[in-house]
Each structure stands twice: as C-alpha cells, then as structure tokens.
Amino acid sequence: MAGITNSAFRRLCAEYGGGLYVCEMVTSRALVERTPESMRIIKHAPEEEIRSIQLYGVEPNTVRAAVRMLVEEDRADHIDLNFGCPAPKVTRKGGGSALPWKTDLFEDLVRAAVDEAHKGEIPLTVKVRKGIDDEHMTFREAGKIARDLGVDGIAIHGRTTNQHYAGKADWGSIGELREQLPDIPVIGNGDIFAAEDAVAMVEQTGVDAVQIGRGVQGKPWLFGDLQNALSGSAERFHPSLGEVAGAFRRHAELLIEHFEDEFRGLQDLRKHVAWYFKGYQVGGETRSGLAKVSSMVELDELLGQLDASGPYPGRAAEGSRGRAGSAKRPHLPQDWLESRTMNSEHKAMISHAELDISGG
Numbered sequence: 069m070a071g072i073t074n075s076a077f078r079r080l081c082a083e084y085g086g087g088l089y090v091c092e093m094v095t096s097r098a099l100v101e102r103t104p105e106s107m108r109i110i111k112h113a114p115e116e117e118i119r120s121i122q123l124y125g126v127e128p129n130t131v132r133a134a135v136r137m138l139v140e141e142d143r144a145d146h147i148d149l150n151f152g153c154p155a156p157k158v159t160r161k162g163g164g165s166a167l168p169w170k171t172d173l174f175e176d177l178v179r180a181a182v183d184e185a186h187k188g189e190i191p192l193t194v195k196v197r198k199g200i201d202d203e204h205m206t207f208r209e210a211g212k213i214a215r216d217l218g219v220d221g222i223a224i225h226g227r228t229t230n231q232h233y234a235g236k237a238d239w240g241s242i243g244e245l246r247e248q249l250p251d252i253p254v255i256g257n258g259d260i261f262a263a264e265d266a267v268a269m270v271e272q273t274g275v276d277a278v279q280i281g282r283g284v285q286g287k288p289w290l291f292g293d294l295q296n297a298l299s300g301s302a303e304r305f306h307p308s309l310g311e312v313a314g315a316f317r318r319h320a321e322l323l324i325e326h327f328e329d330e331f332r333g334l335q336d337l338r339k340h341v342a343w344y345f346k347g348y349q350v351g352g353e354t355r356s357g358l359a360k361v362s363s364m365v366e367l368d369e370l371l372g373q374l375d376a377s378g379p380y381p382g383r384a385a386e387g388s389r390g391r392a393g394s395a396k397r398p399h400l401p402q403d404w405l406e407s408r409t410m411n412s413e414h415k416a417m418i419s420h421a422e423l424d425i426s427g428g
C-alpha cells in the first residue's frame with residue numbers, strides 16, 4: 069500500500085505473524101531511472117525473507133526493463149503487477165484500473181513482466197479490480213489472459229474503479245474468478261478488517277489466499293490474528309492501551325531506521341495515529357500532539373500521558389478504517405469504452421498515465 073507498507077511497517081507486522089508483505093507500489097519508469105524514492109521503496113531489511121515488490125507500468129518495454137532490473141540485480145523474490153489504481157489522474161490517461169479494459173495492452177504488459185520474471189524463476193502475480201463500473205467488467209478477460217500467459221497467481225479486489233473504496237466489496241466476483249481459473253492461485257481482496265472476515269472470505273469464495281489493505285492500518289497484529297484464525301485457534305490480540313502505545317513506539321523506531329532520519333520517520337508516523345488509537349481513551353490534546361510529533365523525546369512524553377492499563381475497548385477499536393470516499397463516475401480517456409483495443413490516440417496518451425500515482 070502506497071504510503072503505508074514501507075519496510076518499517078512490514079517488519080512490525082511480521083513481528084506479530086506470518087504473511088507475504090508487499091512493498092509500496094513503485095512505478096516501473098521511476099525504478100528504471102533509479103530515482104531515490106523508488107530505490108527507497110524497494111529497500112528491504114535483512115530479516116525480510118521474501119522481498120515482494122509491486123510494480124505499476126503502462127509501457128511494455130519499461131515494465132520489461134524494470135522486471136529485468138529487479139531479477140538481474142537480485143532485488144526481489146516475488147513481483148506483483150498492479151492494475152488496481154482508481155485515481156482519476158491515472159485512469160483519465162488510461163492507466164491503473166482503466167487499463168485492463170484494453171486487452172491488447174494488458175496482454176503486452178503481463179507478457180513482458182512474466183517473460184522477464186520467469187527468466188530468473190521469480191514468481192509474477194497480477195492484481196486487478198473487478199471492472200470499471202457495473203456495465204464494464206474486466207476481471208474475466210484479464211484473468212484468462214493472465215492465466216494463459218503463465219502468471220503465478222491473480223489477486224482481485226471486488227470493487228469497480230468507480231467505487232474507489234466505497235460500498236461493499238463484491239465477494240461474488242472473487243468466487244467467480246476462483247471457479248473460472250482452477251489452475252492458478254486466486255487471491256481475494258476487499259473488506260477484510262478482522263481475522264473472522266478472512267475465514268469467511270475463504271469459506272464463501274474458495275480463494276487460496278486473502279489480501280489485506282486498510283484493515284492493517286493501525287493494527288499490525290492483524291496478521292497474528294489471521295495466522296491464529298486460519299490455523300483454527302480462537303486466540304486474538306486484544307491489546308490494552310499500553311500495548312497499543314508500545315506497538316506505536318516500535319513503529320516509530322522502525323520508521324526512523326528506515327528513513328535514516330528521526331524527523332522524517334516521525335513525520336511518516338503521524339498519519340497512523342487515528343488508526344492505532346481508534347476506540348481507545350486518549351485525550352484530544354494527546355491525540356493532536358501525537359499527530360504533530362517530531363522527536364522521540366516528545367513521543368515518549370506524549371505516550372507517558374496515556375493510561376497504560378486502559379483496556380481493549382472491543383467493537384469501538386474494530387471495523388472498517390482508512391479511506392472510504394464515495395462512488396464517482398470514472399474518469400477515462402475519450403472513447404475508451406468504445407472498443408477493447410487501443411486506438412492511435414490512446415497509444416499516444418498512455419505514457420502519461422505513469423506519473424505520480426499511488427494506490428490501488
């Protein structure tokens with residue numbers, strides 16, 4: 069997740085339980101150009117055993133070069149190609165989750181990535197949304213194309229582009245893809261906020277794995293809960309306020325290590341405050357102090373104001389979190405929906421769909 073799953077947060081999650089922790093999405097062009105930010109994104113700590121990198125790209129040759137770079141320089145153990153981004157500034161140019169509508173370009177991109185990844189025996193997966201809107205589904209064709217090209221798995225977010233993160237994810241589409249592609253792993257995504265949701269998704273759809281987005285924001289112990297639930301244990305993490313504060317502080321330490329800068333690390337921590345302390349008794353002044361924290365001394369002072377014995381608040385700490393927004397008509401290039409293949413104007417425009425994007 070862009071802006072969330074840097075090496076610091078992945079390490080924190082892994083301290084609670086197992087999982088495949090994917091880095092923040094990196095654009096293939098920036099990676100090929102070795103921009104400092106893209107090199108930061110793909111950085112892994114030595115204890116991260118599976119280096120899982122998510123790429124975004126719209127030009128087959130650039131995607132090919134990015135995958136080749138990762139493989140030849142031994143920088144990844146798993147590569148995922150993201151086609152889930154709903155941001156208007158990307159879909160307006162034909163990128164992100166608008167792209168699988170154009171099956172010719174989708175095919176060229178996935179082929180380039182699979183070819184290069186498999187030369188180095190690195191597994192390559194793809195991530196898609198179910199479609200652009202209810203009248204323009206893309207997951208069936210995208211799934212078939214990706215499977216026929218030899219991908220090692222496909223993740224589907226059960227929302228359309230126009231839903232962004234609003235409404236309920238449609239697990240029916242996830243189950244349908246699972247049935248359609250019996251020969252490759254299908255990974256289900258959407259609305260898993262607790263371990264019980266993951267168990268329900270597996271039961272209802274038959275998916276081989278689940279993928280988690282917003283649910284882990286402020287809840288790095290969710291993967292510990294998942295590991296327990298999927299192995300049949302009823303044990304769950306129900307942290308006291310003191311334990312949440314401890315996890316928050318650990319997150320701070322890891323961020324400072326990751327960014328190699330105390331201020332930058334704590335600046336990144338600020339956005340996590342509301343998620344961690346959702347439902348807990350934390351005074352307004354302490355909350356706003358945490359949201360502006362800029363040194364470890366200050367952080368310790370603020371956390372010291374909390375009642376460490378404050379109990380786990382139950383439902384108030386659970387449920388959905390993070391981005392929701394509302395459904396919006398998708399922004400698409402002119403005539404995008406007229407045909408499933410690219411015309412010359414679309415071809416001329418598509419390279420502009422790679423700039424400054426974030427999300428899925």
Ligand SMILES: Cc1cc2nc3c(=O)[nH]c(=O)nc-3n(C[C@H](O)[C@H](O)[C@H](O)COP(=O)(O)O)c2cc1C
Nearest residue numbers: 069070093150225258259260280281282391427428
């Ligand atoms: C802040 C934010 C950043 C995201 N970044 C990415 C990303 O980089 N790559 C990706 O595949 N999905 C990204 N997503 C989408 C999530 O992975 C996931 O598909 C979506 O949130 C639905 O799952 P959920 O209901 O579990 O949150 C992002 C979502 C959010 C809220």
